[in-house]
Amino acid sequence: MRQKVWITLLCIFVQVNLIFAFPKVEGNQDPLRALDPKAQRQWVDSVFNSMSFEGRLGQLFMVAAFSNKDQEHVEEISKLIQEENLGGLIFFQGGPVRQAKLTNHYQSISDTPLFIAMDAEWGISMRLDSVLQFPKQMTLGAIENDELIYKMGTEIARQFKAMGMHINFAPVVDVNSNPENPVIGYRAFGEEKKKVAQKALAYMKGLQDHGIMANAKHFPGHGDTDADSHFTTPVIQNSEKHISEIDLYPYRQLIRQDLMSVMVAHLHIPSLGTTSKLPSTLSKNVVTDLLKDDLGFEGLIFTDALNMKGVSQHHKPGEVDLLALLAGNDILLYSEDVPRSKKLILEAVKEGRISEEEIDERVRKVLRAKYWAGLNQNNPISTDKLVERVSTFETKALIEQLYAASITMVANKGDFLPLKNLDLLKMASITVGDGGGTFQKQLDRYGPFHHFTLPRNSSTGTYRALQENLKDYNTIVVGITDVSNNPKKDFGIKESDMYFIKNLSKKYNVITVLFGNAYAAKFLEGMPHVLVAYEENEFTEKIAPQIIFGARPALGSLPASVSPDFPAGTGLELEPIGRLGYSQPETQGMDSRVLLQIDEKVERAIAKKSTPGAIVLVAKNGKVVFEKAYGHHDYSQSRQVTPKTLYDIASITKVMATTQILMFLESRELIDMGDPIGKYLPELNKTNKGKLLLKDIMAHEAGLVSWIPHYTQTLESGHWKKGYYSDQEKRGYSIQVAKDMYAMNTLPDSVWKWTIESELRPLPYGKKKYDYKYSDLGMYMLRRLIEKVVNQPMNEFLEQNFFEPLGLYTLTYLPLEKYGPEDIAPTENDQIFRKSTIQGYVHDPGAAMLGGVGGHAGLFGTANDLAVMMQMMLQGGNYGGVNLLDAKTVKEFTQRQSDQSRRAWGWDKPEPEPDKGGGAGKLSPKSSFGHTGFTGTAVWADPKNELIYVFLSNRVHPDASNNSLLTDDVRTDIHDIIYRSLKEQ
Incomplete structure (x- = not known):
């Protein structure tokens, strides 16, 4: 009896589903x-x-x-x-x-x-x-x-x-x-x-x-x-x-x-x-x-x-x-x-x-x-x-989702893609045809590229010259553009171009992206790594590099057979490996209309001359959804700010450099945050600093004074003291402090001596532990500790172990070694110490006296660079398939450390009581962590909402006393705008 009931119910279920599937009879x-x-x-x-x-x-x-x-x-x-x-x-x-x-x-x-x-x-x-x-x-x-x-x-x-x-x-x-x-x-x-x-x-x-x-x-x-x-x-x-x-x-x-x-x-x-x-x-x-x-x-x-x-x-x-x-x-x-x-x-x-x-x-x-x-x-x-x-923000978001779901990986020899180990790759791109400008710019977000173009009318000499230019590279990304829809004319594909690309693939790692008619993929048979993007436009040119570098999956499959090797249904799975992607706010549950209020806030600050220019970046769920450059490098308006403009990030160096390395060392048990600093720097044991605990230094509770104007000891009556500096590089003066200013080679030793000889603040009455006071001096000492433990200059260690593996070629100390001044926003017109406008040299005088590499200042970078670093933090120290840090260590360093202040180890945190101010917006959850910089910079990450906020400016240009960016709450108001744009709120 039960069996009959079940059979009857099953029949009814099937009939109902058939009716739902085909509600009317043909x-x-x-x-x-x-x-x-x-x-x-x-x-x-x-x-x-x-x-x-x-x-x-x-x-x-x-x-x-x-x-x-x-x-x-x-x-x-x-x-x-x-x-x-x-x-x-x-x-x-x-x-x-x-x-x-x-x-x-x-x-x-x-x-x-x-x-x-x-x-x-x-x-x-x-x-x-x-x-x-x-x-x-x-x-x-x-x-x-x-x-x-x-x-x-x-x-x-x-x-x-x-x-x-x-x-x-x-x-x-x-x-x-x-x-x-x-x-x-x-x-x-x-x-x-x-x-x-x-x-x-x-x-x-x-x-x-x-x-x-x-x-x-x-x-x-x-x-x-x-x-x-x-x-x-x-x-x-x-x-x-x-x-x-x-x-x-x-x-x-x-x-x-x-x-x-x-x-x-x-x-x-x-x-x-x-x-x-x-x-x-x-x-x-x-x-x-x-x-x-x-x-x-x-x-x-x-x-x-x-x-x-x-x-x-x-x-x-x-x-x-x-x-x-x-x-x-x-x-x-x-x-x-x-x-x-x-x-x-x-x-x-x-x-x-x-x-x-x-x-x-x-x-x-x-x-x-x-x-x-x-x-x-x-x-x-x-x-x-x-x-x-007609064309709304939601329209654009949907179009992006459609293209992202279509792009198809049809060949991936040896599972070479997505690209890993970026520090081992020397990358170039070739654009076949006259398009691909957006494609090249998007590739640049993931690592250093040299871009070449192969026009459709290329001659034997063109191929020969290009092959010579490529000899120093091992990975080449080829974008095929200007593809037509005419099968009788081979879709505009030139046989000699394909012959050249196929020959390159015998010597190099060649990744080919077809921006056009899928049937043209028949000309790509035999190539080792092939991505079919179906159309050539802003969306496909932005998405394809994200797939290549593992920021997005490859989801599509060929809808038609294009050759024996590429039959209909071909579509290789390609999973992302946790690199930062780029998307529309609406795809990540944010409202572009609210985010547009950022424009008004920044433009008002520029009009008020709180800063000559700025960059704002927002990332949500691992996708950059907002990135805009505003204003100019300076008030002469000679050069506009772009997303590629490098800024002096000032004290954000503390968390992008020193704190990163300390987390690296803690993850590998090479240091213990509960140890006194004298354990690693024995020379401090003879000073008042030897017993200071690393965790107290990082939480700004070690009794250190906030800062020491070291540069004043090298000045007399407003001029450089004799023997400290030279206006040209010469024997004994090789440390460049600014343009036409070289310090004596022993100046860093003097700075170290003045630092460790400084007095500690008095202990609060009746207490055995110092209260909170933000200080730069700990970072001077921690830089020294780092370089002793890793036996390497800090900037070189960062390049090799963080920046190069992450593809961050623009996050750097000493930017003028890689870029021209025109690529870098100037900071202060310093007439007291360096007697010039500072551009490409670190703004902080103490870091400048150390040759530009400080534990507390000295890094320059773009908003995208900082977003990558923060995304790595949100992912527990993993990025691009590489485990840089231990997730447990990341969590420990980014949580509040005591009831004396809002601070974590190195990182800043939102104020527990919103009315107290602080560097974060009032709507930022208490789990957030970040930092601000004296030059007018800020970076924040929110694990709860998987949200990143970066603000870069040079508010100290031309005068560091201009503090209206802070008093007008520009950075924190923008942070709150971002939270108001979250649709779930």
């Missing part, structure tokens, strides 16, 4: 039904009865309209609307606002509401300027997650509604089984019928679920052609059985799910009874017998554009419209002569070739569809901020 669809059928019927009857029979004929025509043409075109369309009672318009090239204004005008003069349509397979940017472009269907075919395609359909539907449009002539459901197809190709989802159907269904539902009519095309299937129906009539020799099993498969699936409209192609298919002069669009066998009767389709049937040579070469305007109507089409698209067409149709009615009843039935279908689309109500389009409303 041949019994009513896709044009509205939510209120009675109201729909009443409106249709009312409009239908208000028109004469000749007036009704106009509802079967849609003509082409443009918003980039002159007034004569507008008047021509207006005349057709008023005199012929047109059913609708299909808009082509123009702009959003211009089209919206024309749509309002055309609707206002039409007695019957107009259908407004667009052929927008990859969104309205296919036709309009100033609009973001969605991926093409071959790119979408590479995506495994069809939910993303549904979201794309949803977003395109939203854009259509904002533009007052009702029909999108998409998706293309052709199964592209012919790689030589000149017209479909990249416009198809691929060659596998089930995947084409799945993805087309997702696109269709995204549109129709949100009020926009989808249109499946090009019936009965344009996928196996080698000719373009825009210019001729393609012939398909496939059998009826083949067409039924392959080409019609997606239509059956979409029809079951309430597909609302179909577009019939101009094809000659002998097995379906067409002729060269009566192709599929004009064939009753195809339109009526096959589509309507056999497949049971009851939605609207559109012709393909009737101006295309596939039909127009055999029939005059007007005649072709009549033939299409007789074949069973409902709407005649891109009619070139509506008055003549109507005249011929009326004659055909008189001759009995078609009845009034047949035409009226189609007119009613059109009106029912118009009611479904909301045309029973008059809703003029608002042009206020229309461009911004």
